[in-house]
Every structure is written in structure tokens, then in C-alpha cells.
Amino acid sequence: MPKRVDHEERRNQIAEALIRVAGRRGLHAVGMRDVAAEAGVSLRLVQYYFETKEKLLFYGLQHLTDRFTARVGARLRAAGTDPGPRATIEALLLASLPTDEEGRTFHLLYSSYSILSVTDEALAAQPFIDNPDAAENALTGLLERAQASGLADPGIAARTEAISLLAMTATMGTSILVGQRSPESAIAVLRHHLDRIFSTTETSANGAAGRL
Amino acid sequence: MPKRVDHEERRNQIAEALIRVAGRRGLHAVGMRDVAAEAGVSLRLVQYYFETKEKLLFYGLQHLTDRFTARVGARLRAAGTDPGPRATIEALLLASLPTDEEGRTFHLLYSSYSILSVTDEALAAQPFIDNPDAAENALTGLLERAQASGLADPGIAARTEAISLLAMTATMGTSILVGQRSPESAIAVLRHHLDRIFSTTETSANGAAGRL
């Protein structure tokens, strides 16, 4: 066969371009031509690898979640080998906060896709529906294990707290995005709740007992 | 003067049409012609009252926040005259949840505008920036007063909890919107935290004692 270019890699390059330009100008504002220009290829090429814009957007969403998963994994590894449950949870939540350019793009685009999926049923049927459930389950498991090993308050409702932490992180991420809240204050709120959750009853002299 | 039509009312009618069609098909998908058709008027009329689409969108945002404020007010009044702080807070939070068609539209469009404002600086300069702060301040005040009157745990950090409650409500609202969570479970999570906050110290049979 001819030229043999790795199609999947090409698609990834184009998807990266989509993510870059969408992160800059907003997902609603990107066109095929913008993506092509950002990727440094011709419009035809974008059409060649993704026949339709819808498919490009779907692939972009997939690529986005993949990259986000990789980001979280990297943050977890950076937290050291076998960190405590609290440090793990903190790394998890903080990785979701738009405190750097990459996080900003992730949060903006993920939010955009979510809102879009409300009125676009084709998008609503796409993969990223199960992702939040996975995060919720993972976090719940971490909390339960922390409780079992006596690090976290046994009185708390693990799943409810997991849902709450993720929900707070998401909204405060948006607040950071629109410039309404500083990353520091968002982190402070999260730590406040982690302090509450990771507090064995008797050791609570002041506040922060079982720190990471 | 000629025909004498109340311009402001006309604008409101058109803004209502914008909100309806945007709530149905998504804010990104509405055009001037859609709004005109939904309002039962000609395209020219929409142009006449709002010279540009940008102005129409800005006015629509203003109208949206006005109507949302009215909704919250109505819910508060429906909660009875001088309800307790907890009932007030609950009414406030539940009014923000997309549990009915109106709430669904509010949440969807408010989220859409927020996301849009991240990449649209003209929109970012618009009014609705201060609204979240107002809600946060109001909620903080309610919590502090509840603490002062011995109804709420004096150990909690009022503002931090206010921020948390609003943040959780917002994200769970979106979760409801995309069909990922039921309104009941969202309400259960909120009530869980209200139970924690509105718990006088000695009644805590299990864990949450004199927290920081």
C-alpha cells in the first residue's frame, strides 16, 4: 500500500488541534477550517480522516477524556508510591481543577460537551456518560477503605461525600474558569471538607488531624 | 405618536421566545429567525427591537436572571411566612434544581451563558457575574443567623458551607439535566449536608462532634 501514514496518529493530531482551538475560542465557534488550519493541514484532510464534523467532535470528546485520564494518572503517580487515601483523593480532585492551561481546557471543553449533550441526543449517547460514575465509584471506594483502616471518620456516608466532593470540585472549577473564584479558595474549600472527613473523633484537637 | 406599543413589553415577549426556543434546542442553535418564529413575529421586528443578535442575547440573559429571581422569591413565599433558616435555605437550593420544566430551562441556559462567557469577553462583562456572589452572601448570612440563634452547629464555617452547598447544587443540577442523576438523589445529598449543618452538638450520637 502507498504512503502508509498511521491513521490513528493523524486523527489524534487533528483531535489535538480541535482541542487547542476549541479551548481558545470555544467549542461552539470551531469549524472544520479552523481545525485544519490549527493542525497545519488542508480542509480536505480533516474531511478525509473524519468524514463529518459530528464524527470529528465525537472523536475529540474521546480524545479529551483519554488525555484527562492520563493527566489524573500522572498526578497520582506524582503523589508518590502508595500515598495515603487522603493524598490520593486530593490529587484526584485537584487534577480536575482548572489551575493550569491544560486543566482549563479540559474543564471548559468537558463542560461544553456536557451542555451540548443536553440538547443533542446523538452526543448524549456518547461514551463520556459513564465516566462520572467511574469517578464516583472510585472515590467512594477510597473513602470506604480509609474508613476501614481508621483514617477517616467512620460516621460519614462514603458515597454521599464522594458525590459531594466531585460536585463541589466541578462547580468551583467553572467558577475559576469565569474568574469568579481563585484556585486557592477553591482548594481551601475542598481541604476543609477533607479535614472534616479525615478526622478521627478523638484526635480532633483543632482541625487538621489525619493530614496527607 | 403613532401605534404606541410598549417597547419594553415587546422586548420581553421576544426574550421569552428566545428562552423557550433556546431551552428546547440549545442556546448555540438559536438564530434570529427561530426567535422571530417562536414569538410569532417577523424577523424584521426582532431586528427592530434588538438591533443585533448580541444585544438580543444580552437582554435574554438579563431577562433570564430576572425570571429566576422571581422564581426563587415565589418559592420562598410558598415556604410560608417566616420559615426557619433551614427551610429557607432548602427552598433556595431546591429552587435552583432543574426539577421542573422551568428549572430545567433556567439551569441549561444559565450554564450555557456561563460557558459562553469564558471565551466571549463581551459576555463576560455582562451583569450576571455578581449574581453568584449575592447568593453566596445571602446563604452565608442565613447560616450565621442560624448559628447565632442556636439552630445550626456553631462549629461550622458559614461561608465555606454556603459555597459548598451552592457548588453542590449547581453540579448536581447539571447531572440531573444530562440524566445522570435523579432529582431525588440530588435532594438527598443536599439534605444530608443540611442535617450535618443544622445539628446541635450534643445530639450527635455518632461521630460529628465539636468540629473545627
Place this chain on the structure above:
DNA sequence: TTCTTCGTGATACGACCGTATCATGATATT
């Protein structure tokens, strides 16, 4: 009445968008 101004309508314009078509290099197989 005549005029001026406001309100409303029908329609046209230029730009851009997603998609399709046609053409042409490049290469691995025969």
C-alpha cells in the same frame, strides 16, 4: 389635509459553514 415619524413587513446581500467533487502526487504490489 398634509406631513413626519414610528412600526411592520418582504426581500436581498455578503459571508461563512459543512460537504461534495474533481484532480493529482506518491507508493507498494504485480
Place this chain on the structure above:
DNA sequence: AATATCATGATACGGTCGTATCACGAAGAA
């Protein structure tokens, strides 16, 4: 070397969008 097939490019097409233009009816002011 010939050829079939993959990869890439230039360009055209139909539709829709926001906006502008032209036209006309209606009503207080002169």
C-alpha cells in the same frame, strides 16, 4: 514498469446566518 490504491490538494455548491435595504401602513402634529 505498470497499476491500483491511498493520501492530499484546490475548488465548487447549496444552505443558512446575521444584517441591510426598500417599501408601506398608521397615527399624532401642522
